[in-house]
Amino acid sequence: MTRFMTLSFSVILLHFAMPVWAQPAAREKKYFKLLEKTFDEQQAYKTVWFVEQRWRLAGNSGFNESIYEVEKILQQAGYVKETNGEAAATLTYRIERRPMKHATWEPVDASLYIVGEKEPVLQFKTNRNMIAMYSASTPAEGITAELVYIGKGTAKELEGKDLSGKIVMAEGGIGGAYNNAIKNGALGALAYSMPKYNQPEKNIHSIQFQGIGYTDSLRQKWGILLSYAAKERLKTALAKGTVTVKVVVNTKIYTSEELTLVANVRGKKRPDERFVFSAHVQEPGANDNASGVGALAEMARTTALLVKKKKVVPQRTLTFLWGDEIVSTRRYIRDDSIRAKGIKWGLSLDMVGEDIQKTGGTFLIEKMPDPSAIWTRGNEKHSEWGGSPLSEAEMFPHYFNDLLLNRCLFEAANTGWVVRTNPFEGGSDHTPFLAAKIPGLLMWHFTDVYYHTDADRLEMVSPAEMKHVAKSALATAFLLATADDRTAVALIKELTRNALQRLQTEFELSKKAVQAGEDKAKEQHILEVWGNWYVKAVNAAIDIPAREAGKTVQQAIEKAKQQIQQQTTTYISQL
Structure with a gap:
């Protein structure tokens, strides 16, 4: 999604x-x-x-x-x-x-450590979203450097700052923080960004996958996504003084083909x-x-x-x-x-x-x-x-x-x-x-x-x-x-009942709105739009039969339209 x-x-x-x-x-x-x-x-x-x-x-x-x-x-x-198209069987x-047109990417492994501490901050085997999509690999031995906090990592925040030889940490989306930090010489970027609906303060180890822009294999760096727990651990360490981190990233970026599978009955x-x-x-x-x-x-x-x-x-x-x-x-x-x-x-x-x-x-x-x-x-x-x-x-x-x-x-x-x-x-x-x-x-x-x-x-x-x-x-x-004509007629009747039920619901809502001082003309218009929507929906039902629709289908459509239009007019007049 x-x-x-x-x-x-x-x-x-x-x-x-x-x-x-x-x-x-x-x-x-x-x-x-x-x-x-x-x-x-x-x-x-x-x-x-x-x-x-x-x-x-x-x-x-x-x-x-x-x-x-x-x-x-x-x-x-x-x-x-x-072999000869869909008609073969x-x-x-x-x-x-x-x-x-562009390379594909896949993660292999990664780890993030605070130098001097035994337990890792993050490991790929337990946080499979920690590597930002299209991150390049580090050298096999990893990269060890000072960690610098850069706020949200916006271009304005980093304007004029020399980040050469540093690893940065941002509280914002990895894409922008990475781009801005790399332009200023950073070796790579760590970033934390989690929506509220993920409840990150409860699900402290969750990481949402995100990606960084891809240029080419020679210039590409890496990005690491942080969980709430990882972010808090790093901020706590930074509050105590200088922090050095070690980052190891192993990924694959390569040319490929896109596959789509299509089956037909x-x-x-x-x-x-x-x-x-x-x-x-x-x-x-x-x-x-x-x-x-x-x-x-x-x-x-x-x-x-x-x-x-x-x-x-x-x-x-x-x-x-x-x-x-x-x-x-x-x-x-x-x-x-x-x-x-x-x-x-x-x-x-x-x-x-x-x-x-x-x-x-x-x-x-x-x-x-x-x-x-x-x-x-x-x-x-x-x-x-x-x-x-x-x-x-x-x-x-x-x-x-x-x-x-x-x-x-x-x-x-x-x-x-x-x-x-x-x-x-x-x-x-x-x-x-x-x-x-x-x-x-x-x-x-x-x-x-x-x-x-x-x-x-x-x-x-x-x-x-x-x-x-x-x-x-x-x-x-x-x-x-x-579907045959009989099925179509049954579905049209069903749709008509849905329409009348919806109109009744909207009428009750509009009646309350008018009583509360809302504009009557606006509320009448809402009912009119709903009525017109369902009239057109019923009209579309002419294509339900898997053959040319018969007279009974056409009659059912006309009857349904009349019922919907009549009910719409009645409700509008009663507001």
Whole structure:
């Protein structure tokens, strides 16, 4: 999971009860029963175990070994390597290889000592995120030098200072501190920077991975990331006088190729229309995102088994994609304009295995942009990552939000699984779909106190949680890959009820706002926008059947639109 902004409020979202009208029809119930029996969460967990042991960055050995491990799973499930394109068989896969424009990197070993003290400050074997990405190696014997504290390490703080022959320590991001210190002659940089949601004063040995800029092998130096405990130990030593430290770093920087793994279950009637799943391989954590890789691999195996047994007969193609976050998904969409026209839905699996009792991370569906991303109120809340308010022009009206949510709620009603949502924020593999005007959703967990840290290991992953996510995701995909007119009508009715429920909720919120002195016209406009959003979402349902939609579907859409418009008008008039 790659995110770009932070806010301080927490996730307290509505835990929806499963209404009677949202229960799936016979076909969906069949899918859930099949998936309960067929999806093996222990196999998914085994894959997570394999992947999370490896420090993964696109092009490095850990990334590539993970791709090849999933390839083995696909081969054993009956997927055949493409020879003449996707049409060669029902179950196919390929590994796409591309030379990388920049070098890849991987850590090997490191240690940090205060000279004169026996116990190390940090060691790679217990702090696997301590080496800043793209750090070069030190000489084998390491580098020993005086440690100098440089505050946040900003250019202004270091202006005019000669750091030649020194190792610096900053309380700020490693990237800026490294650049500024190296320009002033430093041998290397230590830095501490941990977000509050990681609770560093409690998890004192956690380190979030970060990186430094890469120039070339001749000029590249190194950076070390500090835990809270390491930072405090060094500051305490500095307060007593001059401190000399020894740093040993061993890394690899080399040219490589980027791998993307794509598997397809070919649809029978409309093979060019497809539902695309994606799970990124890079990032070194277990939940982020070995859990996505493991869950998706088992989903692909499960789908192959059900298709071979003719328990599921997709009329549209199901695609499973593993690669570099955002990069591989965006390329999959952009590289083939004809293929892109057939992508109907995209679903990203990112951080899907959280043991919520250990990590604090709640399961979330990040919705496509709807009015809650403009007016975030009531039970709607952003995650601690937060999100900037969107404009009305950025809205993406579509039934996909509600359709996936209702499948998850069905799973929750039968298992006690907690299901929540958050307004759109961005930062994972769902964003390339949305940028291309393709419906795209994210299944994830947050707030996770171990997010991006070296404490995100296998023991933080729940096989049961992965199964909840996978069953809901696959049931949604199977439904859309096999939908007929009857299914479409049922889903339109379900969507209509969702819309009326949302309008009622927003009306109650607006009524309270007006009573509290808020502008009535503004509140009426919010209701109008919600109504229009759902009318357009219902309109989009014309493409649910895996064939030309019949008259009953068209009639259901028109009836739904009338109900939504009428209810919207009524609520606006009652404010």
